[in-house]
Amino acid sequence: MLDSLLFQISLIVFLGILSQWLAWRFNIPAIVIMSFAGLLVGPVLHLFDPSESFGAIFNPLISLAVAIILFEGSLSLDFREIRGFRKPIFRIATVGAFVAWILGSLAAHYLAGLSLPVAFVIGGLFIVTGPTVIIPLLRQAKLKERPASILKWEGIVVDPFGALLALFAFNVVLFLDGHSTGTALLAFFAASLFAVILGVGIGFGLGLILERGIIPEYLKSPTVFAFVLIAFAISDAVMHETGLLAVTAMGMIMANMHLSSIRDMRHFKENVSVLLISSVFVMLTASLSLDTLLSILDWHLLLFVLAMMFIVRPLSIFIATINTGIPVNEKILIGWIAPRGIVALTVSGFFATVLVDAGYEDGQLLTALTLALVFATVIVHGFSISWLADKLGLTATKEAGVLLVGGSPFTALLGKELQDLGKPVMIMDRNWQELRDARRVGVPSLAGDVLSEQTEYSVDLTPYEKMIVATPDDAYNALICSSFVPELGRENIYQTTMHMNNPHDYRKSLGGKLLFEATQDIHHLNELVEAGYVLRRTSVTEKYTYEQFMRAKDNTTIPLFVLRSDGALSFFVNGKVRNVEDGDSIISLVSPAIKEARIQERLEQEREKQTTPKD
Template sequence: MLIIFLGILSQWIAWRLQLPAIVLMSIAGLLAGPLLNIIHPAESFGEMFNPIISLAVAIILFEGSLNLDFKEIKGFNKPVWRIVTVGAFIAWIAGSLAAHYMAGLSWAVAFVIGGLFIVTGPTVILPMLRQSKLASRPAAILKWEGIIVDPFGALLALFAFQFVLFAKGDETAAAFGLFFLASLFAILLGIVAGRAMGWLFEKGMVPEYLKSPMVFAVVLLTFTLSDIVMHETGLLAVTAMGMAMANMHISSINDMRHFKENISVLLISSIFVMLTASIPLDILIGIFNWRIIVFVLAMLFIVRPLSIWMSTIGTDMTVQEKILVGWIAPRGIVALTVSGYFASTLLDAGFQDAELLTALTFALVLATVVAHGFTIGWLGRKLGLASSAEPGIIIVGASKFATLLAKTLLDLNKNVLIIDSAWGRLQEARLTGIPVHAGEILSEHTEYEVDLMPYETMVVATETDAYNSLVVSNFVPELGRGNLYQTALQVGDPTVFHSSLSGRNLFGDEWNILELDKKLGEGYSFRKTPLTDQFTYDDFKRNGAAGTIPLFVKRTLGRIDFFTSDQGVEPKNGDIIVSFSPPAYQQGRLQEKIDTNRLKALPQSKE
C-alpha cells in the first residue's frame, strides 16, 4: 500500500510543483527504505520481487513501443537509426573503457556493464518528455532511442557475458549461435503476437471490453515465453510486439494506448519506489567512492556527447539538437534490475569486482535522473527546442465568433491556434494573422503535422453538437476534462448529451455557436474591461448593458479563466474581463464621449 501511495503521491506533487517526477519518486523510496527504515520491499516480496519488477518493465516497455509509429520519424529517420545503432556501439565501447580505467573494473566486467549502460528507457525518458514540452522532433528522437535501445542494452550485456565465458573456456562457440537464435526467436515471437492480436481486433473477433485485458495478458505471455528460451530476450519480444501493433494502425489502438499509459504510470511510480527503497544503506554510502564519481562524470560529459556527435555526422540534426540529445540520457529501471542479475551472475563466475556493480549502477541512475530531470526543460528552452511560451489554446472551428475570440486572445499575448477541416473557412483568420491549421483534428495525421504539445486548453466551437462531443471525448486522456470547453448544445434539451460526452459549456447553456454568430450580425462586439480599485467587478455587473455576455477573465499572472455554465468565475482587481457587448453599450459609450467633449468645449465660468 505504502509503495503505491508514495509513488502516486510523488507523481502528483511533481505535477503540482512542475518538478521531475522520477526525482521525487527516487527520494520517496530512499526516505522510506534505507534512510528511515520503514519498508523493505525486497524482503517483503521475497522470491516474487524480481519477477514482479520484470513483468512490470515488460508492460512499460510495451506501452512505450505502442507509440513507435514509423510515420512519426518520417523525414528524420536517419539520425534515429544512426543513434540506436552506431551511437549505441560507440557508447558501449566508450562506456566500457570508462568502467575499466575510471571505475577500476576488470575488462570482462567493464564490457558487460558498458553494454548495459547504453540504455535510457521509457521508464525515465517518457515522464521527462511529458513535463518538458520539447519540440516534436527532439522529443521523438529521445523517445525512439529510449524504447529501442532498452532491450538491446540488456542483450548487449548478455552478449558480452557470453563472450567473457567463451574467453575463459567456460562456454563453447555453440553458445553464441544459441544467443543469436534466441534473439531472432524473440523478435519473431513479438511480431507474430502483435500481428495476431491486430488481426483479431480488426476482424471484430474480440469484444471491446476484452481488448485491453487480452493485450495485457498476451504481453506477459510473450515476455515470459521469450525469457524462458533465453534470459533478457523478453524485453526484445514485447518491443517488437508493440511496434508491430503500432504500425498496423488499428482503429482501437488509442483506447489500448490510454489503458496501457494509465497502467504504466502506476507501475513506474511503484517500481521506482520499490527499487530505491530496496537499496542497502552501505551501497547508498558506497556511491560516494571517488572512482564511482569520476566514472559517472565521464558518462555524463564524455561518453554520451561523444556517441551522439560521432553517430550523427552527415545527418540533418542541428547543432542545438545534438547538444540536447547529447546531454539527455537518464538511466532507469532496466539498468537497475539487469545490473543486479549480472552482478550475481558475474560473482558466481568468479569475478569478484562485480560486487561494485550495484553501487555503480545506482550512482549513474540517481545522477542522470536528477541532472537530466531538472535540466531537460531549461536546456530545451535555451536551445529553442521547447516551448518557452505559457500553455496555449486550440480553437476547433473557424466561425466568425471563434475567429474574433482567437484574435482577442492573440491581442492579449496568448498562444492560439485555430483548426478547421475547411481551408476556406480559415481565410478570415489567416488574413487577421491568427495561426491556423487546415485539417481534421481527429485524424492521426494531425499529430504528425501539428505540434500539439504547447497547448493544454481546447475550445470546440463547430456547428455540430455530436462532432463537438466526439472531439472532447477524444482529447480527454491528453488534456483532461477540466481543460476542454465547447459552445452550448443547439438541441433544445441539454440532457440529450450526457455530461461525460461533452466539454464544459462556455458562457452559459443558451449560447451555442449559431446564437453567438447571430449576435455578431446584430452588432455585438468584444470588449476588454480592466478591473481596478475604482472600477470593481460589482461596478462591471451594475453598469454593464443588458445582454452583455461575459466570456473570460485574464488574470494578472496571465491565466485565462472562461465563464462556464458549471462554475462561476470571481474576477479580482487587476484582472481583465473580456465580454461580448451589444451595440447599445457601444452607442452609450460614444454618447458619453460626445457629451464629455461638448462640456470641454463650453467656456468656463469665471468666479
C-alpha cells in the first residue's frame, strides 16, 4: 500500500491538514507540527520518500505550489493597509535586506566555513521569510496591526527578491571568476525586468477582463490560477527563479485594482493556500535523508544559525528602521521573528547543484545549512512569538472579545456587562443615532457598515473572536454572519432569532447560530430592556447546579450566556448551552420584579441575622 503513489499523495494531504488541526486544537505553531510529521514518515520511519516517488515532477510541483502560495499572499498587499507605515516597510525591504545579505554572507564565510563566492550566494537567499511561515505565525499570535502588517509585507515582498539576490550573486561570482561574461549579468537584469513587466501586464489585463464580465463567475477562480501558473512558467523558462517575481508583481497589481471579483474569490484562494502549504511542508521534510539531518548538528553550522538569529536579523532591522517612527518594542519583535520556509528549502537545492557543477565543492553544504536555519527558526520563532509579543505589549488582546453589530438598548446592556467582565467589546451600526445607548453607558462604538471595504482597512477587528449580529433586518443579519464565517468560524458567529413576522427562514443555508430562545428576537429584547429588565449573575455550585437553575427559573428569565471559570464565554443557543460546571456563572436577563424580590429577600436575611440572639 505504501508503494502506491495515490496513497502517498493522499497521506501527504491528510498529514498536512491533520497538522493544521492539531496546531489549532493545542495552540501550537502549525509549521512545527507539519515539519515533524514529514520527518516522522520520511527519514525517521522510512515509510516513503516523496522526491523518489514523484521523480522528475517533484521539483516542478513544489515550484508551482510556491508560486500559487506567493500569489495568494501578494493579493493581500493592498497599499491602503499600510497608509501610516509605508516608510518602515520600504526600508526593511531594501536597506534591511541589503544589510542582512552582507552580514549573513560574512557569517556564512567566517562561521560556517563557506568560501566567499558560495557564502554570498546563500547569504542572498537567507534574507527571505515568506508567507508560508509568516502567515500561520501571525494567525496564531494575534499581533497588533502595525507589527503584523510589517511582518506580512516583508515576508511576501522580500520572498522573490531573496531568490533573485542569490541568482544575482551567483552570476557575479561566475563573472568575477571568469566562468562567464558580462552578457550573463545583462541577461539576469533583462530577465528580472521581463518578469516584472509580464506579471504587471497579465495582472492588469486579467483584472480588466474579470471586471467586465467576460469570464463567467464559475470560471473566474480557475482562470486566475491558470494565469498564475502560466506567468510563473513563462518567466521561469526565461531564467530560473524569476517566476516568483512575476507572480508577486501580478498579485500586487490585482490587489490594488480593488477588484470585486478577487474579493469574492478570497476564501477559495485561502483554502487552496492552506492546503498547499500543509502538503508542501510535509513533502519537503519527508524527502530529507537521515544523513542530511545529522549533518546539521555540526557546530560550525549551529554557530552560523545562532549568529543569523541573534545578530544578523536584529541588527539589520534596527539599522533599517532608524528614524521611521517604529517604537523599540516593535523593533525587538520584528528583529526576532524571521522564520525561513519553503522558498529557502527549494531554492537552496537548486543553487547547491549549480554551484557544485561550477566547481565550488562547498556548495554541497547548502542543503544542510538551509535545513539547520529553517528548523531552528521555525521551532524557536514559532514557540516564542506569542510569548514575546505578550511581554512587549504587542498582542492585540489576551481575552476573546465580542463584536456586537446593531445598536440598541439590548446590545448596549449586553455590551456593558461584557465590558465589566473585562472582555474587549465594540458595538457597530450603520446609523450613528442607533449607537446613543452604547455611548450613554460608555461601551466603545463605531458608526459604519461592518461589510464595507473601508471597515476592512480602517478598523482592527483582531481582538474580536465572537460576533453577535442583532440588527432589526433579518436578511442583513444573515448576510453579515455568512460573510464572516471564513474569518471567525461558524461556532463563533451568532444572531438574534428571526422576527416572528418574517416569512423567510435563512437558518438552513445562511446566518449564524440563533441566540437565546426562539421567541426572543431583537425587537422583544429591546422592549424588555426598556421595560426595566436587568442582567443578573447566578453562580453554579455543587449545592446549586445548572439543572436546578433551569428548573427554578420562571418564564420571565432569559439566560443569555455562561461565564466559564477560565473566563471563556458560551452563549445560549436555542435556549441551551453545553457542559455548565461548578464555578461557572450564568448571566440572565430578568424582570425588575425578580430583582426587587431578591433584594428584599437579602434584606430580610440580614435583618434576621441582626435580630437572632447570639449564644
